[in-house]
Amino acid sequence: MGTPGEGLGRCSHALIRGVPESLASGEGAGAGLPALDLAKAQREHGVLGGKLRQRLGLQLLELPPEESLPLGPLLGDTAVIQGDTALITRPWSPARRPEVDGVRKALQDLGLRVVETGDENATLDGTDVLFTGREFFVGLSKWTNHRGAEIVADTFRAMAVLTDHPYASLTLPDDAAADCLFLRPGVPGVPPFLLHRGGGDLPNSQEALQKLSEVTLVPVSCSELEKAGGGLSSLCLVLSTRPHS
Template sequence: MAFKYNYAIVQRIPKSFAQKYPKINVDQANEEQETLVEILRQSAIDILEIDVEERHPTSPFVDDTAVIINNIALMCNPYGNRQGEVSAIRQTLKRQLGMKVAEISIDGAALEGSDVLFTGKEIIVGISPHTNEAGATCVAKTFPEYPVTTVTVHRSSPRRPATPR
């Protein structure tokens, strides 16, 4: 199954990002994001830009805020104090794209969109420090037409370069 994308949602990198991620070169990240946006535009993708929100340094990670399949958006409950990010995306999806929006329906459910993979035939949810089984259950309830499989995601240390033999 080939996917056809019409829209991309981006949020520019706030200055507060540098305090949260001091090892990342923010100027380089901005350049890379600009390159990505230009490539998307050249590919006939409409870009929806969310206003920069200094109170939310992780806001450029828009993929954590919603799982979107077949014009239905399940709003996530990402790790930490990120509900302001979810609100901005929710408004964009409703008002600008007219999507049906579903909410997390289980108390204590944790779900980040970046832990979810849609193959076109099934949904794979990674159980991680930021997504739990209750979050996976919310995905299954929202998209009952697709089987949902969970896998445990272990944090690993950064990969070391291979040693030549």
């Protein structure tokens, strides 16, 4: 795997944002979410950060929690990153649009080329976008419209395959099994790592993932944060500041 701090494969950094007290009330962004156990949510978030840093060897950057941004920990919704380019999204909910400001600055400070969505007719949620290595799959949903998908294709000069549900093209036993992050190694002889929801959260997915050969599984729980829509891919952004060959 390499030692902590070296970064895993093509990824060198991970970005997360702390859990504010305002998320626990269930009134975050006027969403009418169920109340959370704040201490448990913060503990799960801390474990996630620790595994990104210590187990996967990424340099961890954590934005401070902001009480005015109760859904701020879901910062995976705020950007689509490929290579050295970061597309800043335009969340469907106006209450969530200020979340992009801190993420934009952090990515600029890391030296990424930052592109704005721009079009006021577009809505785009970063976790509706999946890059396979060759093409982008964009799930059209309440949060992402057709114009948002077009901007993804235009920004990365790539084919954007539209689906009526995120990750619909993946052959997984259930939608929950897609709640994982795949980190490809760049070092010969190092197996791929899959950061995924643990068996306690998703037992069926755990059984399916164990069938993958030559992949090291790194389980992590986010069962409390899931109540606020915090799937694993929503809770962090992984990126590289290194030149891509």
